[in-house]
Amino acid sequence: MTVLTLRLAGPLQSWGAAARFARRTTESAPTKSGVIGLLAAAKGIQRGDDERLAKLAALRFGVRIDQPGTRLRDFQTAHHADTGKAMPVSERFYLADAVFVAAVEGDHDLLTDLHSALKAPLYPPFLGRRSCPPAQPMEMNLHLERDLQQALSTEPWQASPWYARRQRNSPTVRLAVLHDASADDDNADVLRDQPVSFAAEHRRHALRTVTRSEVEVPNPHARPNPHSTSRPRANPRVPHQHDPMAALAEVSD
Numbered sequence: 001m002t003v004l005t006l007r008l009a010g011p012l013q014s015w016g017a018a019a020r021f022a023r024r025t026t027e028s029a030p031t032k033s034g035v036i037g038l039l040a041a042a043k044g045i046q047r048g049d050d051e052r053l054a055k056l057a058a059l060r061f062g063v064r065i066d067q068p069g070t071r072l073r074d075f076q077t078a079h080h081a082d083t084g085k086a087m088p089v090s091e092r093f094y095l096a097d098a099v100f101v102a103a104v105e106g107d108h109d110l111l112t113d114l115h116s117a118l119k120a121p122l123y124p125p126f127l128g129r130r131s132c133p134p135a136q137p138m139e140m141n142l143h144l145e146r147d148l149q150q151a152l153s154t155e156p157w158q159a160s161p162w163y164a165r166r167q168r169n170s171p172t173v174r175l176a177v178l179h180d181a182s183a184d185d186d187n188a189d190v191l192r193d194q195p196v197s198f199a200a201e202h203r204r205h206a207l208r209t210v211t212r213s214e215v216e217v218p219n220p221h222a223r224p225n226p227h228s229t230s231r232p233r234a235n236p237r238v239p240h241q242h243d244p245m246a247a248l249a250e251v252s253d
Contacts, residue, residue, distance in 0.1 A: 002108040003151035004115055005140040006035070007158055008100040013069070013127040014093065017193045017205075022090035026128065028068065029178050031193035032061040033205055034128045035102050038138075039114050040198070044122030048199040056114075057195045060105040062148045062179030064215065067159040069098025094132070099158050101140070105148040115142055152177055153215040164221040171222045174214050181209040 014026040015034045036056045045052045072094045078087040104111065118125075118139035126132050143151040157164065157173055167173050181188035188209040196204040 001105055001145065001147060002111045003103050003105045003143040003146055003148055004111040005143065005151055005155055006038075006102045006118070006138045007136065007140050008035075008063075008102055008127055008134065008138065009067075009098070009158065009160075010127050010132055010135040012072070012094045012096055012132045013098050014095065014132055015128040017191055022088045024090065024092045026071070026093045026095055027191075027193075028071075028095070029063050029065055030100055030102055030128070031191070032057075032180075032208060033193040033195040035061065035063075035104070036195050037198060038125050038127075039104070039117070041123040042117040042121035042125055043114060044117075048197075050197045050199070053195060053198060055110065056104075058106065059110075060148055060180050062103045062105075062152060062177055064101040064103075064152045064155070065176045065178075066101055066157055067097065067099035067163050069095040072096050097160065097163075099160065099163075101152060101155050101158055103148050103151050105151075108144070111142060115139055148179055149177070149213070149215070152179075153217065155217070157217050157219060161221065164219070167219055168221050168223045170219055172216050173219050174216050177213045177215055178210055179213070181211040185209070185211050187211060 008030055013030070014024075015029065015031045016024055017027050017031050017033070018025065036053070036059070039056055040053060043052075043056075045056075074092045074094065076090050076092055078090075079085065080087060104114075119137075125134060125138060127134055140155065141151075143154065146154070157175070188211045190207050191210050192205050192207050194206040194208040196206050
């Protein structure tokens with residue numbers, strides 16, 4: 001089995017699994033439909049090509065939360081192009097300054113092809129919405145003979161330096177992972193983000209079971225432990241180290 005990993009980082013991201021009228025929310029992590037759509041765009045798969053989409057949708061999916069980001073809400077207005085009538089005010093939610101490592105597991109030839117497509121995408125990639133371009137190249141690595149959990153445990157921590165400095169006292173960091181649940185997982189949640197069709201006239205998504213776990217990765221920004229077990233050296237500027245308990249010892253004698 002082969003695993004392809006992607007770095008998803010940008011000023012803004014928005015990964016919606018449900019949209020109700022004028023309220024467009026975002027999940028706290030990339031959805032499978034969003035990432036599969038990104039890969040399909042890089043490969044040049046048309047929206048109505050459900051047969052080719054099905055091969056990508058069958059890949060096992062997981063995402064590691066390296067930097068959760070901050071949720072933002074934006075208000076947008078619009079007018080009808082023909083009548084000029086004002087449309088209802090809509091709410092759009094985003095994740096700001098978030099960083100994720102997404103992974104798909106499956107056939108080696110298919111993932112090798114997708115890895116090459118990400119380096120030269122046919123259609124511009126975006127992080128959930130077209131207004132959210134990635135801040136850096138997305139392709140990372142192809143992991144051979146590893147499963148999804150092993151690949152996400154191997155990839156270095158991708159958090160921004162300013163965020164990583166908050167954890168500089170820890171030699172390792174524990175990161176949450178959301179991935180496709182197994183058939184016997186009793187603690188799985190359900191999310192409607194399994195892509196069935198991206199066609200504009202009949203866009204469809206099925207339910208997907210998701211489970212949560214954690215991986216521990218080294219912290220490259222960790223600093224030496226300030227609490228050393230070695231005995232402190234005497235200050236050379238002080239001729240005698242005062243012991244406040246010495247007086248009590250003299251009284252007991």
